[in-house]
Amino acid sequence: MIRISSHFDSGNIECHDCQDPQNIRLSIRQDGAAEFLQWFHFRLSGAANTPCRLVIENAGECSYVEGWNDYRAVASYDRENWFRVNSRFEDGKLIIDHEPELNSIYFAYFAPYSMERHSDLVAWAADTGDCEVEVIGRTVDGRDMDLLTIGDERDGKLKCWVIARQHPGETMAEWWMEGFLARMLDGTDPVARELRDQMTFYVVPNMNPDGSFRGHLRTNAAGANLNREWLEPSLERSPEVFHVLERMKQTGVDFCLDVHGDEALPYNFIAGAEGIPSWNEFKQQQLDHFQAELVKASPDFQTQFGYDKDEPGQANMTVCTNNIAERFDCLAMTLEMPFKDTVETPDYEQGWSPERCMRLGEACVNAIYQSRSVLNKG
Template identity: 45%
Template structure:
């Protein structure tokens, strides 16, 4: 048996792999911060062997509640992911699997590969070259020099609402990448009525990968400088969090009328959103827009629900370092955070797949309908 994680987004520490029935592994922390939760590793030459992989420091994870009622993701081809039997005793996370093929990968959630992300950008560029109002532009560089790409959908020369959807501020929340793939593919579909409606009545800006360095390094929550990007929005440090600085500058250039920030939650087994009720300038208008968005998404996509989620912020007590709360206060606009589970949607359980890339993509597509339902009320 061979185990490695020396690839895009890989992360694990190998302590002892001499016995396939009790392989000792450990979570690896982010490169410049103490967060640790994400893992992604590959196993070779174990086909037909009953294996148990023991992550011995699971209790010390940043979000240990994420291990209860949870199944690790596995794949033979990096495309199709399924869940494998997983146990947590409060100390160790044990993964039990008898691989059917010679190479298998295991991950905290299905990774969203860089080459897939770049392929998505190429599809947008190709569509723009064919005369459609779609394109990709670079607003700056990450700390390690990777491009900060923004997809623009629609003619920017018009006085119409500006919609921004960003994702993957936290690199271990890879469901955000799959969600954005669903969004982008729908916007690319010339025959789709929702995409046409948005292109006709708005300009939509998409940032599928806010944290390219963290994604490449296999971090869970931070960028290469150890910064949680979703705590940098009020006063972004250009030297340590240029990713936020550059995107925030691009937003300021044209304004924002609707904003979504897409995430994953390690512990809560539901799809939900959180609003801006705690920002100082919160109004009944924003409350009504939040209600319209949420009611529409709940009606059209049974994965989404409003009964469970985060506790509401008291009036005036919102943490404006978070992107959606900063944007709501700065622009007085509808701004939401959208969360998906690492586990499964407890309202729609799928023991074999759990919450999966395909379900993320479908939710992304549905979310565009909820966005369209709000367009005429944004200004």
């Protein structure tokens, strides 16, 4: 018997009918307390060697409909290795065609990053001996907000903050974080060694544990889009941002990288804070320098395509990058990765994948190392 299920960590789907394998009718649930929807993650069982046609009927009602153009869903038998499957968007529906080899297969919008894996990542980091782990607060649902401190906190060192996954459905951000941390905590890596000696890194691998577990696209358990809460976060609505911002005020910030994913654009790119009131030539030089170094470090990164830049003084100050850049007078950026694939460096089998996210995380270590001289405030 064919079954559809999603009652697990980050699961999200509603099954209307799965009697006919050629017309499995599905819908994506919206975030619990908000109207965002696009993330899906579910299991199909009992369909080995059976051609299946899975139809997500409300794809045309999703938050970023343009994200379905040229998009291919991911699938996995073992939940470790994810591959792309035939998908198409037509008449407002996302249609996935696949013949499973086994009786159990998982489908998702992008390779999931479970809260169990998050806990393993934090435990591994603590065990390296080069990282201090602490819980700086609780989420709306009562989950731990983990902060990893790499390098000692003596005076005079640059204070670098790296955060990821404010939007829980953007799982590529925590895959990126896994690669970044693996290199930063590698005792044999000379670049990481020098960075640990010269800078203090404050790392939040997952800003939105509740949304991650609940299978949300964009919000926490209270329905807050955390990347619009940085001007006045509250313990009731956005404790995740509140606790991180309070710690930032204690440490100071010389550099901040906020890691995300973009539904529509098939590129890796940086969004800067060009629209903040204090933007000037020196800040532009800092941004340009970092991007140039990341281009050198990774052919998967590019600077030609990205978001439109805000006009001077027109930045949305509730957004993390803008708020941090203005509040702390520092280089703050948003790194975006695709849900689809990179147009210029495609991989037909996997598309943009967890492995490539991790490699980009490693490459960002080089870019930070080569940007040390421009991080001092002008």
